[in-house]
Amino acid sequence: MDGTPAATRSARPSRLAAWARQHGGAWRTCAHYFRRDAVNALLTVLVIGIALALPAGLYVIYDGTVSAAARLNLAPQATLFLRGTVAAPEGAALAARLRADPRVAEAVFVDRAAALAEFKAGSGLGAVLDALPDNPLPHVVTLTLRRGSPAERESLLSGLRGAAEVAETHYDLIWIARLEAFSALLGRGVSGLGALLGLGVVLIAGNAIRVGIERQRDEIEVAKLCGATDAYVRRPFLYLGAAFGLGSGLTALLILALLFGRLAGPLGDLAGLYGLAPGAIGLGPGPGAALLGLSLTLGWLGGWLAVSLHLREMEPSAR
Amino acid sequence: MIRFDNVSKTYAGGFDALSDITLHVAPGEFVFLTGHSGAGKSSLLKLVALVERATRGRLVVDGRDLGRLGRRGVPEHRRQIGFIFQDHRLLMDRTVFDNVALPLVVAGHPAAETARRVRAALDKVGLLHKERAAPRTLSSGEQQRVGIARAVVNRPKVLLADEPTGNLDPALGRDILQLFAQFNAIGVTVLIATHDLALLEQVPHRRVTLHAGRVEAGA
Ligand SMILES: Nc1ncnc2c1ncn2[C@@H]1O[C@H](COP(=O)(O)OP(=O)(O)O)[C@@H](O)[C@H]1O
Ligand SMILES: [Mg+2]
Numbered sequence: 256m257d258g259t260p261a262a263t264r265s266a267r268p269s270r271l272a273a274w275a276r277q278h279g280g281a282w283r284t285c286a287h288y289f290r291r292d293a294v295n296a297l298l299t300v301l302v303i304g305i306a307l308a309l310p311a312g313l314y315v316i317y318d319g320t321v322s323a324a325a326r327l328n329l330a331p332q333a334t335l336f337l338r339g340t341v342a343a344p345e346g347a348a349l350a351a352r353l354r355a356d357p358r359v360a361e362a363v364f365v366d367r368a369a370a371l372a373e374f375k376a377g378s379g380l381g382a383v384l385d386a387l388p389d390n391p392l393p394h395v396v397t398l399t400l401r402r403g404s405p406a407e408r409e410s411l412l413s414g415l416r417g418a419a420e421v422a423e424t425h426y427d428l429i430w431i432a433r434l435e436a437f438s439a440l441l442g443r444g445v446s447g448l449g450a451l452l453g454l455g456v457v458l459i460a461g462n463a464i465r466v467g468i469e470r471q472r473d474e475i476e477v478a479k480l481c482g483a484t485d486a487y488v489r490r491p492f493l494y495l496g497a498a499f500g501l502g503s504g505l506t507a508l509l510i511l512a513l514l515f516g517r518l519a520g521p522l523g524d525l526a527g528l529y530g531l532a533p534g535a536i537g538l539g540p541g542p543g544a545a546l547l548g549l550s551l552t553l554g555w556l557g558g559w560l561a562v563s564l565h566l567r568e569m570e571p572s573a574r
Numbered sequence: 575m576i577r578f579d580n581v582s583k584t585y586a587g588g589f590d591a592l593s594d595i596t597l598h599v600a601p602g603e604f605v606f607l608t609g610h611s612g613a614g615k616s617s618l619l620k621l622v623a624l625v626e627r628a629t630r631g632r633l634v635v636d637g638r639d640l641g642r643l644g645r646r647g648v649p650e651h652r653r654q655i656g657f658i659f660q661d662h663r664l665l666m667d668r669t670v671f672d673n674v675a676l677p678l679v680v681a682g683h684p685a686a687e688t689a690r691r692v693r694a695a696l697d698k699v700g701l702l703h704k705e706r707a708a709p710r711t712l713s714s715g716e717q718q719r720v721g722i723a724r725a726v727v728n729r730p731k732v733l734l735a736d737e738p739t740g741n742l743d744p745a746l747g748r749d750i751l752q753l754f755a756q757f758n759a760i761g762v763t764v765l766i767a768t769h770d771l772a773l774l775e776q777v778p779h780r781r782v783t784l785h786a787g788r789v790e791a792g793a
Contacts, residue, residue, distance in 0.1 A: 273682030280679055291667070477663050480625070481724070482653035483680035484646075
């Protein structure tokens, strides 16, 4: 009270300046809360960081699998053995028809006489084969399919199995199907685990902040008695949640860098086995930034949740 | 300045702490609120500061009908009122300066203005030299004076004090009362709840006595 009573109270502080000051003050309060309970705060950050590293690491593996599969040029192949009654021009016509099918990348007709000649030259069994009364080989069409969905491929092949010219089909898809099933599974695992652990992050951060609120209860009550708004009380805890989230995101990135740094050698060897150049393994800048943004948001949300649930019961009583 | 019209307060659980209170306190008045422990003194002050809400009746403070004031209006209302507690409720991990600055900080006043006003308030209660001290290192009389500085730093029109001398010896109690008299002299309305009879003997101010939640005398 410096001099005059309330009648001459000064004009209200300008809104923008007050807003800026309040945010600055909220950061200081936030830092105060953090320091007051630094060990728990750091532990929280570590726990959330580990929880985030798990789905992020799975994502890296998923992403690596998908891009490796793409680079492997794994076009599915099928071989059609034609019936003995089918003449060469009919076989060639079948191959031409198949080339026009959008699901087919390439179709080559292999004449049985040409196949036999090639086999004789390549196998060194010329004399044995000459002794045979007939050419034992059928006409063949080799197919390279486009990479569509498994269902598309299946419908194409079952149509061919029923075709009049075709005696038998041989279809080499099994390990593509496995790879695709594996990456689909990983993809689901990443999103499912990510959603679950995202919820976990909100709850862990929220709980840590709830504990913080309990510890600051006195301060909050006194501030409210002095005319603090809910927004004023809430703000430092939102910042604290965001700081938890951001710190955890950085921790997760660090964990991933260490982990995939250790895996780089073995993964490079594995890539070599498949004839692939060893690509960079890890979270790229885009997904890394997304992880930080997401963790920040989740932490903020945890803070918001904790304060919203507690603010109403924080109404002070003047003891 | 403060006008109770047939105000009642029933706490959750059905206990009537205040029944049918009608009481007017004029601007600039100095009023003692007395009565036995449990008479409802604290409850009455809490209604004025909107710490609790009246169950029935009409309560108007400085022209504001508190019954019509929504949740969002509460902080602004509290900024117009200085509240002093028996246990002073200082923040023990902050300096004296920061404690006194709190009402200005929550209202978003500029730092320079805040510092000026905090020092003026501390000067008024004779503790300017303690601004960097931790409240814990102060005597209980000094702590109470820090609480008073915090209550007046916002230049409120109304000062409420709940047993402000309850923990102090009589000489210190007299000092505190002196301070309230000074604020009253510059126009602040003062309402002090106390059952400290020795304190009451010293000054001739109006006295309102509560008994079992009703005004017994002085209305
Ligand atoms: N929050 C509360 N809930 C229920 N009863 C309360 C509450 N606060 C006070 N009371 C009761 O209301 C009555 C008046 O209390 P109070 O206003 O503190 O009286 P005083 O300050 O005169 O001692 C007491 O009987 C007390 O037990
Ligand atoms: Mg009381």
